[in-house]
Amino acid sequence: MDAKPCKLSRCVKANVVLPPDTQHHHTLFGGRLMQLIDEVAVLSATRHARKPCVTASTDSVDFLSPVRVGDSICLVAYVTWTSRTSMEVFIRSTAEDLMTGERRIAAVSFQTLVAIDDNGKPVPVPEVIPETEEEEYLFRTAPMRAISRKKHREETKELIETLTYINTNHLDVNEQLYGVVTG
Numbered sequence: 001m002d003a004k005p006c007k008l009s010r011c012v013k014a015n016v017v018l019p020p021d022t023q024h025h026h027t028l029f030g031g032r033l034m035q036l037i038d039e040v041a042v043l044s045a046t047r048h049a050r051k052p053c054v055t056a057s058t059d060s061v062d063f064l065s066p067v068r069v070g071d072s073i074c075l076v077a078y079v080t081w082t083s084r085t086s087m088e089v090f091i092r093s094t095a096e097d098l099m100t101g102e103r104r105i106a107a108v109s110f111q112t113l114v115a116i117d118d119n120g121k122p123v124p125v126p127e128v129i130p131e132t133e134e135e136e137y138l139f140r141t142a143p144m145r146a147i148s149r150k151k152h153r154e155e156t157k158e159l160i161e162t163l164t165y166i167n168t169n170h171l172d173v174n175e176q177l178y179g180v181v182t183g
């Protein structure tokens with residue numbers, strides 16, 4: 001499978017922030033921005049893999065500045081690094097005051113997407129070839145982020161096992177009344 005340059009997975013998505021996208025502070029909902037991030041990340045990963053892709057994890061989203069109604073929000077995403085079947089996608093979200101042209105980074109995020117076959121089983125993806133300074137920096141630092149993700153995944157597994165054990169063997173009264181009955 002031939003490696004592909006990051007630019008082949010590059011996706012750009014621009015939206016104007018409308019009132020339904022905002023909360024009572026009249027700024028963009030974090031959840032709405034996360035939806036846009038996920039949409040552009042899946043496009044980017046699919047362009048790279050040319051296979052259906054699913055989000056395995058949202059590794060990090062840092063909300064750096066609020067985005068107001070009437071501003072534009074432009075997301076740029078590309079695959080920065082791959083392992084066997086998973087891809088790290090970097091997404092930069094830039095807000096622009098359309099009246100003044102002032103731009104600021106609203107969020108930066110990393111997502112992990114996995115290419116799958118018709119049965120939902122992970123399938124191998126091509127490697128990436130970084131070309132620009134930014135791509136090379138993100139490519140070089142990706143293995144460290146992958147180690148953190150692996151550690152986080154192991155901690156999540158342990159958490160789930162512990163919670164399953166507690167809920168199976170030591171239900172407290174509230175859980176018996178509400179958690180299990182309603183959950």
Ligand SMILES: CC(=O)SCCNC(=O)CCNC(=O)[C@H](O)C(C)(C)COP(=O)(O)OP(=O)(O)OC[C@H]1O[C@@H](n2cnc3c(N)ncnc32)[C@H](O)[C@@H]1OP(=O)(O)O
Nearest residue numbers: 038042053054055056057083084085086112114122149153
């Ligand atoms: C675009 C969307 O919104 S899709 C909807 C939301 N997403 C989903 O519903 C996905 C649900 N999850 C799944 O289908 C599965 O857990 C999958 C496909 C992500 C992984 O399947 P698994 O059977 O766990 O496969 P497996 O353990 O072999 O992992 C496959 C790869 O995913 C990576 N991976 C799996 N889970 C995670 C995770 N939580 N975080 C980061 N990477 C992960 C593994 O490291 C592995 O990478 P590699 O092959 O590059 O080394």
